[in-house]
Amino acid sequence: MRNMLKGKLASNFFAAILLGALLAAAGCGSGNTGLGSTTPPPTGTNSNSFDWGAPFFYGRNVYTSIDGSSAANAPYWAYTQSSIAAAAGNVVAVTVDGGPFIASQNSVYVNGVFATVTVCVPGTSNCQNIDHVLVDTGSYGLRLLAVAGGGEFALTLPQQVGNDSNPINECTQFVDGFIWGPVLTADIKISGESASSVPIQVVGNSTFTAPAGCTAGGGTDESNAAGLGANGILGIGPFPQDCGSACTSANGSTPIEGTYYDCSTSGCVAAFESLAAQVQNPVTLFAADNNGTILELPGVSGAAASVNGVLVFGIDTKSNNALGTTPILGINTTGSFPGDFTTNYNGNSLTGSFIDSGSNALFFDNSSISVCADNTSFYCPSGIQLSQSATQVGANGTTSVVNFNVNNADALINGNPNATAFNGFAGPN
């Protein structure tokens, strides 16, 4: 995921009653926090990333092919104009509807793309449907929020254990925080596709305290409804595992902190985790249609109360998932930015760029665009709408010019109090 995910406070959506609370909260930090405050912007804000978030998906079919799979030239992203596939065994409905906690948390998850996933005790028909799982091309693996943490997951699944039979727990890092919980094994069913005995992560009911090596990256523990904003995350990005060789014994003699841990009553210690034991992109374990996905969302004109689309499994495996002549944008598999390509924007070459349905806006730095006064995660160009252009450069050398609009987020939100999907949302990295 791009980690984080989240939406924005409900306050703006729920009118006057909550508005006072929001202003109070914002006021606390008005002197020295966000970019929208009175603090002058720093002279340089050039990160090396362009995050092509959910608004990029509106009106497109976006292909994500998985590294090492049967898809030719994998891994890559590719996209065409949107056309929504009909219901089929390799198609599952997705929706942008504000997320699961609109009522209980008074918050709307803006531009969050959600699907329902079924998890089962391996080899049994003891299953549970989990709705509002965030569809995320920026991460790898299924993560579910337990009831105790405010989510839905309530099954008892087999605990993965290390060589010493101790339970394995995982620290999953996001940009501004982390989630923490055990690695369990589940059968996963989505539409007509299924995968058996898949390592997944469950958060929100952990027996063990997150170790210092997990919290050292900073940020907050997001293993809760307010932190995740979803009942789970379905990571279907271009890699099969959430860590890869860096977490295995092939990487050296000392396990890396901040990933997998072997836990006992005396605490949790960093542990090696084999590729097969790591939390897996479940798509790769489907019997068929396992080489990638296509996320198909209709166009959004300005703002919409909800958006309905589909997630198609497989690339060139069925008549409904042909790549055809669609140009592919190759993805780095090694180097400093695995999973990324380059975006040339505003005179900068942003080598850590990615296409991420789990980000709820396009995120890039441009200090000439004003940050919103109310919704400080987003841009508010003075002209209401600003036309921009960028060039994506794949690891395979393919280039693609993308013209896009940056909309004034405050104006769109305030003008559309019931909307959950917003086109043209962008914000600083």
Place this chain on the structure above:
Amino acid sequence: MKPATFLQASALALLFVFSHSSFAALGGDFASVQADQAHMKATIRSSQAQAYMVHEMESPGHVLIREYVSPQGKVFGVAWNGQFRPDLRQVLGDYYGQYSQAVETKKAAQHGRSPLSISQPGLFVEMTGHMRAFSGRAYVPDMLPQGVRAEEVR
């Protein structure tokens, strides 16, 4: 990144023979570079740009961390990229508390999401990326050497 910054890498690597220090990185003295190296079990190389020195470390998780040192020997900026986030307590040193507080305030006000940008009079921190590819940068605006632009810390 900017390979040109590291052209003289091997030439200056021998400078690092200082004793261990408890100084933290950002805002700390030159010697803290070595403290960080020890803490993170990192290998290091360095180079000299016009108005400052850049020391690059690679930790076992293949996280590249660059520390920017002023002519006065102070670490005025740090930047990193790699599959994981670095130990920010170590990298940000005495500024970790301020950073942590700013994150809490920001998230309480707007339910955070991926990219993170903290811009305060005394501290700038920016983080971006996604699973398996993170990057970030931090600097102390008042400590930037004369003529050095903030965007050079990257």
